[in-house]
Each structure stands twice: as structure tokens, then as C-alpha cells.
Amino acid sequence: MERTTQRMIEIPRDVMTGEELWQPGVLSCQGCGGSLAMKLALKGLGRRTVIVLPACCMSIIVGAYPYSTSQVPLLHVPFETAAAGASGVRAALDIRGEEDVVVMAWAGDGGTFDIGLQALSGAAERNEDILYVCYDNEAYMNTGIQRSGATPAGAWTTTTPDKAVKEESKKDIERIMLSHDIPYMATASVAYPADIYAKFKKIRSIKGTKFIHILSPCPPGWQIDSADSIKVSRMATQSNVFPIYEVENGKYTINVYPEKEVTVKEYMKTQGRFRYITDDAVNAAQEWTDRKWEKLKGMLK
């Protein structure tokens, strides 16, 4: 098994020098994974992109009227309509003869795993030529940290308080999306910027529904220091809690083999949101993670 090289972790030269389509001055919290993910995504996609944005942290981060940090056209849409709104923009751009413009729905985990899942499933089933990105901070962070279908078992949120932390595992959105037979599905993490950049560059040439699931650390929600969000994200991959892989027309590739391995317990210990978890739940999380990782490796064959 090859290990990740330093090159995967470093910010690629193109990203440093390329056109800045997500300008400074955003309203994100310090250490926000979501805003960094957007910046990297747009570096890969370039200017011929339209963003469709449902209610999520990013709808605040981008700026309030009359300001916008986005240098590409951006359409705000209702919470559960990212994929539907993007389908409509796609149809209109095709009518206008602008087939090369990428329409990117950019939604949080609430807008993807939960309230927006119906519209997303509809768009994926129709194989709409859109890119759907879920930046996943593993809870309803914009409304102040409530559990979502993406919240991992054992996590504290304001709706899974200390005496009743979340018992259910994270919903397997990747498997749900793959069951639609879409041409491209990938995971990514802000801890591996070269990988994000490459994936967003790549999708430009893929027709049909593309889905990218980005783990996006949230310092207030995860109760980590804002300086540690990259480190914690990297540990999510090092522990196999969040493997980085892609599935292109059914073919699986693991893109990041971590440079070192950590346990799920070590990963959880970095975050205040797991401070109420029991030893049994930690063990269950380790087993769940191992099982999923083995299953993923099995798909490579």
C-alpha cells in the first residue's frame, strides 16, 4: 500500500497562482473547512461555473446584500432545492448554448443528507449534468449545532446533549449516491488540497451527475481549536473514518493512503464534541470504521 506523499498535503502551485474566484473577506468562522473547500473547488473549476446555493453556512459566508465574495454567478435557492435549482440552471444554460459551463450545487450535510435528499435523488436519477457538492461539517452548524443524518455516533450536539449523545451512525450518503449509477462520485478533504483541486479539475470533462462529498471541519461545532481544523481533518482520513476515494463509472480508486495511521479513539480525542462518548461507543465506532474500510478496499478488486 503506497503512502501519501508530501505532494498531496501541500497546496499545489496552480492553486497559489491561479485566479482567485472566492475573494477574501468572507464571513466564515476562523478555521472553517467549508470556505476553504469552496476556494479550492473554484480553483479547480475556473470561471465558467455557476454556483447554486441552498440555505447553509455558505449562504452567510458568501456575504450579505449588497456584497458577494463570489466571482462567479451565484444563485441562492431554498434549503431543500439545491439539486432541483441546479437542474433548472443547467436546462437554461443548455438552451442558451452554454453546455460547457459547470453548474455546481453546493450544499451542507443538512441540505444533502436530510432535507435536500429527495431533490438530489431525483436529479441523480435523471442523471442531470450537474456537479453536486456536499461540504459536510457533520451537523446543522448554521443554526447552531443540531444533529443531522451526517452526525457521527457518539457526537454531542445541541439536540444530542451530554446525557443523550447521538447513538445512530452517520448515514452512508456515498452508497446512496452510487445506487443511482451516477458517472462520478468522490470524497475529498480540506486536509488534502491537491486532491480536491485535481478532482474539481477532472469533473469538467465528465457528463452527467457528479457528486463530491467533502469533509469540512467546523471548529465551533466540533469543539476544536480553529488552528487545528486541518490537523483534525487529516486524522479523520488517517483513522479511516473518512477515506478519500473516487468511483468513476463504477471503478473505485482510493486516492489517499494516509501517511500514518491513527485509531478512531485518537481521532475522537482531538474533539470536544466526543467528550461524552463511552468506551463501548468508541469501540463500536472503531468496528464500524474498520468494517467500512475493508468493504471499500474490497471494492477495488
Add this chain to the structure above:
Amino acid sequence: MRQLLKGNYAVAEGARLCRVKVVSVYPITPQTTIVERLSEICASGELDAKFIKVESEHSAMATLVGASSAGVRAFTATSSNGLLLMHEVLHWVAGARLPIVMTNVNRAVSGGWNIWADQTDSISQRDTGWLQIYCESSQEVLDSVIMAYRLAEKILMPVMLTYDAFFLSHTTEVVDVPDIELVDEFLPPYQPEFKLDIDNPRMFGGLMSPDYFYEHRYTVHKASQEALEYYPEVCREFRDIFGRDYDITEEYRTDGAEVIVVTTGTITSVVRITVDKMREAGRKVGLMKLRMFRPVPVDRWRSILGNVAKVVVIDRNLSPGLGGVFADEVQAALYSLENRPSIYPVVAGLGGRDVTPADIEGIINHALSSDDPAGVPLFWGLKE
């Protein structure tokens, strides 16, 4: 060309003639035949449009938010529960000033399933900002689609056209389908000043603080009211080209009337023949057909109803705890008049219950013989 068309097919013809570019529709009884017909004409190339076969009405309207924001003419059609599912997005569309046109087949709202004529579905959307126009015939539905785009794209507001389930949606009438070249002359291609544009990137629909939102809402209100100025102009131009006359509100034999019946939808036709019959018998009755319900044409209602002794308002809709909504709004519009008429609110025909000429005559006779309209709705034709 004169054709025999059901109301729903007249709608599809209207969409075709307007050369809509994106269609996004989800089937629901009794709107379904519109979906089928649009599917056919998109597949055959008679209509050069993208047809998005969405998984719900909510997504139907949401896709049109995307399409219309990207600057193309967009169309959908729905009914009843489907319209209610769209509710959130309807507000969004009006707030975003997107000139989408939608037809709604007026069907009762469940629970307790009922698929027949009832206006409670569209009435429930009255505060969304959508303009609402109630139609009486298949010809009117078709013509209204064409006029609706002209109006919507001028004032940048969405327009909802409604007509009764089955009485119109599934009833075959003779309809004059205009030549598409004439429609092109009347309705130029949609070219919005602002749209999602790679060369001129803008953000649409972002967060507005209390410093801005109030004024934004006021501009939506003013835009809606512009329809009162502009729609008569649209109707005049339409008449000049196509020879058919429409207006915001229409009157029939109101001269010297002692009582005017206010109606919407297909009940209007029943009232019209009843008025003829009663006029022949020397009774002084007239009709006001309410077409545009949003924005409220207060001045028109006042000028038609202000000098009559009695007004009967028939509602095929119900706001439980209030009564019929048209009656409520007509009363509100007339209240400030010094010599306001006595108002007789009548609820009739809910859930597709037939309203016959005999019913209308009974309702009018009730109003004429009563001296004391308490403003309490009369529920006409309730079974014991």
C-alpha cells in the same frame, strides 16, 4: 384555427405558442393531461423546450427558479396538493421577481381526498406575491397564458392562471388556436436585463438585513400593483391582434341592476345564463366576473359595485372560521364607500358539488328578499 380542445390541452397549446424554453411539471389529477401533452410536443419537437421530469411539485417550481434566473421563459402546471407543496418556492419566486407562468387546476385540498373543483388551493397562495387570474373557458385559459407572459415579463412578477377541475380541465370546447406567428408578434422573446451570466457575474437572492428587506418587499408590492396599469394595455393589444376581449374585471348586464353577483371560474357561465333568464323576466340582476384577484383591483370593484343596492359574492372556496375569501376581500374593498352595498356572502359548490342555474336563481332570490345581510356566509345547498 378552430379546434375542439379540453381545457388542459388548451393550456399546453398556450405554452407551445409562447415558445417556453424550460418546462418542469409533476403529474397530479386533474392536471395530468397537460403533462402528457407537453411531453408529446417536447418529444416531437413541436415545442423546442427542455422538459425536466422532476420528482415533485416542490422541485418543479425549484427547477424553474434556476431556469428563470438563468434568463429563459419557464412554465409549469399543477393542482391542489401539488400547489400546496410548492408554497415555499412560490414565495421565493415572487420575491426574486421571476416572471414564471403557471396554470393551476382548481381542485379541493385534502384531507379527505377530493379531486373535484374547489378554489381553496389557489386561495391559500394569495399572499405569496403571485398574480392570480381566474378563468372561465378553455379559450380564456389559452389566451390568458399568452397574455400572462406579456404581463409577467414586463413587470417581472409571476402569474398563476386558475380554472376549475373537470368542469373545464376535462371538458371539450371549441377553441380558436392562434397562429404562432401572430403570437410571436404579440410576445417577443424573453430578454431579461439581469440573469446568471458568466461574463457578468452577480449573486441573486442573498441575505438582506433589516436595512434593505423592508424596501425590497415594498418593491414587490409595487410591482404587483403595476399589473393594474399594464394588464388593460396587454388586453387591448391582444384584442387588436386576436379579436378577443378581456379585462381585469368583467361586467355583464350590470346597468340598472339591483343586485350584482360576483363570481369566478365556471360558475360565472351558470350565472350569466341565469342573469339572462331573470332579466327576461324583468328582474334587475347583473354579473361581475372577477378575473384578477392579485393584485386586488380595488378601484374597478368599487366602480362596478359602488352604486348597487346588493352584492352577492359566490365562493367556491372556504377559509374555515371565516367563510369564502372572495366575499371577504370584496367587502374589504367596498367598506370605505359611503353608500356601500349590502353584501351577501355565499359559499357553494365545494369539492365539485354542482352549482346549477336553479341554485343561482335561489341564491339571488334569497338576496333580493332579505333585508338584513348580517355578513354571515350562507352555505348554499348543504344537505341536512
